[in-house]
Amino acid sequence: MGRITLENVTKTFGDVTVIPPLNLTIEDGEFVVFVGPSGCGKSTLLRLIAGLEDVSGGQIRIDGEDATNLAPAKRKLAMVFQSYALYPHMTVRKNIAFPMKMAGIDQAEQDRRIEAAAKALNLTDYLERRPGQLSGGQRQRVAIGRAIVREPSAFLFDEPLSNLDAALRVGMRMEISELHKKLATTMVYVTHDQVEAMTMADKIVVLQAGVIEQVGSPLDLYRAPRNRFVAGFIGSPKMNFIEGAEAAKHDAQCIGIRPEHLTASASDGQWKGVVGVSEHLGSDTFLHVHDTGLAETMTVRVGGEFALHHGDTVYLTPEADKIHKFDAQGLRIE
Amino acid sequence: MATQHSRSAARIMIAPAVILLLGWMLVPLVMTLYFSFKKYLPLRGGDLGWVGFENYSRFVTSSSFWPSIATTLTLVVSVLVITVVLGVLLALLLDRPMWGQGIVRILVIAPFFVMPTVSALIWKNMFMDPINGLLAHLWRAFGAEPIQWMSQASMPSIIIIVSWQWLPFATLILLTAIQSLDGEQLEASEMDGAPPVKRFWYIILPHLSRAITVVVLIQTIFLLAVFAEIFVTTGGAFGTKTLSYLIFQRVLESQNVGLGSAGGVYAIILANIVAMFLMRIVGKNLD
Numbered sequence: 001m002g003r004i005t006l007e008n009v010t011k012t013f014g015d016v017t018v019i020p021p022l023n024l025t026i027e028d029g030e031f032v033v034f035v036g037p038s039g040c041g042k043s044t045l046l047r048l049i050a051g052l053e054d055v056s057g058g059q060i061r062i063d064g065e066d067a068t069n070l071a072p073a074k075r076k077l078a079m080v081f082q083s084y085a086l087y088p089h090m091t092v093r094k095n096i097a098f099p100m101k102m103a104g105i106d107q108a109e110q111d112r113r114i115e116a117a118a119k120a121l122n123l124t125d126y127l128e129r130r131p132g133q134l135s136g137g138q139r140q141r142v143a144i145g146r147a148i149v150r151e152p153s154a155f156l157f158d159e160p161l162s163n164l165d166a167a168l169r170v171g172m173r174m175e176i177s178e179l180h181k182k183l184a185t186t187m188v189y190v191t192h193d194q195v196e197a198m199t200m201a202d203k204i205v206v207l208q209a210g211v212i213e214q215v216g217s218p219l220d221l222y223r224a225p226r227n228r229f230v231a232g233f234i235g236s237p238k239m240n241f242i243e244g245a246e247a248a249k250h251d252a253q254c255i256g257i258r259p260e261h262l263t264a265s266a267s268d269g270q271w272k273g274v275v276g277v278s279e280h281l282g283s284d285t286f287l288h289v290h291d292t293g294l295a296e297t298m299t300v301r302v303g304g305e306f307a308l309h310h311g312d313t314v315y316l317t318p319e320a321d322k323i324h325k326f327d328a329q330g331l332r333i334e
Numbered sequence: 335m336a337t338q339h340s341r342s343a344a345r346i347m348i349a350p351a352v353i354l355l356l357g358w359m360l361v362p363l364v365m366t367l368y369f370s371f372k373k374y375l376p377l378r379g380g381d382l383g384w385v386g387f388e389n390y391s392r393f394v395t396s397s398s399f400w401p402s403i404a405t406t407l408t409l410v411v412s413v414l415v416i417t418v419v420l421g422v423l424l425a426l427l428l429d430r431p432m433w434g435q436g437i438v439r440i441l442v443i444a445p446f447f448v449m450p451t452v453s454a455l456i457w458k459n460m461f462m463d464p465i466n467g468l469l470a471h472l473w474r475a476f477g478a479e480p481i482q483w484m485s486q487a488s489m490p491s492i493i494i495i496v497s498w499q500w501l502p503f504a505t506l507i508l509l510t511a512i513q514s515l516d517g518e519q520l521e522a523s524e525m526d527g528a529p530p531v532k533r534f535w536y537i538i539l540p541h542l543s544r545a546i547t548v549v550v551l552i553q554t555i556f557l558l559a560v561f562a563e564i565f566v567t568t569g570g571a572f573g574t575k576t577l578s579y580l581i582f583q584r585v586l587e588s589q590n591v592g593l594g595s596a597g598g599v600y601a602i603i604l605a606n607i608v609a610m611f612l613m614r615i616v617g618k619n620l621d
Contacts, residue, residue: 050525052521052524052525071524072521072524072525073524073525073526073527073528077525078525079521079522079525081518081521081522082518083516083518085516085518085519085521085522086519086522087519087522087523087536087537087540088541089540089541089543090540098523098526098528098536099525099526099527102526102527102528102532103527146522146526150526
């Protein structure tokens, strides 16, 4: 079981309010991702749940029980840190065994759980090594192993992949998702990378300055962002925002259109512009179009092989039903 | 070619330092060895010729030799234990954020800047004096008979004085080591259910092992040669005669340079034995 409820949770450091009253429910077995720009309070929120920081107000409940003032160890949560926080003087086996040793679990059971975790995480050959002798990905797996063996009611991940290289990150992303399917335990995952959020989450919580901007499934957030911040944050490359006369045509202060919902043509279209930088990814090409008179640059996704070059004239046409409209406060207009 | 040139340039440039160090070490060592085989009594006839190993056998068979070795080792081991244990505790304390931290840290480091002679005199006259010392007043305040520190508890007195001098050094090194500990490791162990004492035992102490090694090795070098503290307090009486003090007495009080030099050679051997033991025990902590 691992149902975590935050009720009017606040956090202040001195005069600075990092998290104004915040309400959130994390259901049992859910994979929840906290995402937001750096300094938005997502890590603080995770540390509040973990008990590493004390809340300034409000209540945290885990499985219905008040855990607000409970010591971290008593909350039955396991955490994977950004730096992995392995104990450098202990072997992998001892690292994984440490939480069980502290809990006073008998040796035979410890060994059984270590073997099981090592097998699941491909660490069997490395059990007698020290963390210093392992690669980044292996260390990450040891940290996860140390979390698994406690059989916690929820896992907390604090930007666990940010120290890995791009290729490894994709691999670990899959492994963590796989692990979640297998264990079906609640996982709370903090990241600033919206790709990680989109690919892994059951539910994304978008945070800005300690305030929850929107909560929903990845596709909900993609299809119907509640405001301009979420619209700009979710999706890659970023959504194009157009203000002024063009927006007024749609009875909005601002309209947004994603690069993948624009079609580019050399001959005709709704908006005219000049091709600037084009980023070739092989499968796709992202064109940065200038001089449209709508916004400084418009980003367009076109096919991998596209015959326009720097300085060429291009015409853009949006898919009419994919235009997002926002009012003066930046809120979505349905 | 370039590497060969730079190599010879490096040799030339490092030569002055090497030559100076060699001279500094080799000249006294060779002179010590030279005198240790001679009967040399400066005020009673001067150089009286070669005597072979007579000085060496006289030095070991002297009734004060083995007690002096025991005293030396007692002093070194006691001071090491006291400074390391208290040093770790003090470092933990100083690592806590508190009001007036800067001043407290300077105060803690201060004893290290006091010369050994001065600090020993301060302890002897201001703290441990049986009539006017602070400790005597304290004892009397509780209605107890003041301790005659220098005579009744001579070894403990010297151990206290020397520990007081070296505690700041240990504290400082250990404090920097504690501050280099990754905070996430402590948080991870907290999440793993380790209470404070176990966090100290399983996380902080292993992290400190390397710093403790450094403290022990450096202090041993200096503690084997403790002299001023004994000279100005007990003058070697009441069982406080260490090997280095015994050598001093042989050379300057008995005016027997040959015998003292032989003692010096034994001191070198003792230092090497101690160093070997230390490297065996703690050296594995150093990569």
